[in-house]
């Protein structure tokens with residue numbers, strides 16, 4: 510079974526990014542693919558190189574979740590033309606440990622009006638040697654539509670884009686193995 514780790518850059522309960530990743534985890538149910546939603550972003554301490562060799566368990570759990578995955582899907586809101594602080598903090602924790610190196614990653618943009626965060630995330634992931642999968646990194650017009658995960662799957666455009674993300678990631682993972 511292919512394991513994909515989904516990371517939302519938002520801690521908000523009603524986050525559209527988290528709902529979009531929830532929709533993806535429902536969409537893969539008929540396939541031999543599992544999407545695990547990582548929920549620990551808010552538990553990671555602020556990154557500090559001084560404690561890199563005695564990391565708290567939350568950091569170790571984050572790293573093992575990344576290592577155990579065949580691919581990663583990230584969907585983050587844009588905050589002040591950048592990625593959210595919690596997401597950047599999480600990524601800083603793995604710069605040195607290298608869990609993203611060579612890992613297939615899809616970057617989703619749930620808010621087509623936002624372009625800075627998408628580019629900023631691309632740059633960070635490129636810097637930590639992730640394998641950004643262009644065909645799975647898409648804009649999915651979810652912002653302002655007030656849809657829950659199920660309603661997203663009922664929308665033809667959104668469900669077709671979700672299908673594209675899943676099939677391209679599966680193809681990529683299969684090509685690696």
Ligand SMILES: Cc1cc2nc3c(=O)[nH]c(=O)nc-3n(C[C@H](O)[C@H](O)[C@H](O)COP(=O)(O)O)c2cc1C
Nearest residue numbers: 519521523524525526527586587588589590622623
């Ligand atoms: C602090 C803050 C800063 C934001 N800055 C931007 C921005 O620079 N550009 C933008 O398009 N949207 C911006 N937004 C709007 C969010 O990107 C948008 O509401 C997004 O849907 C939130 O995602 P979520 O529902 O997953 O939490 C900002 C929102 C907040 C709370």
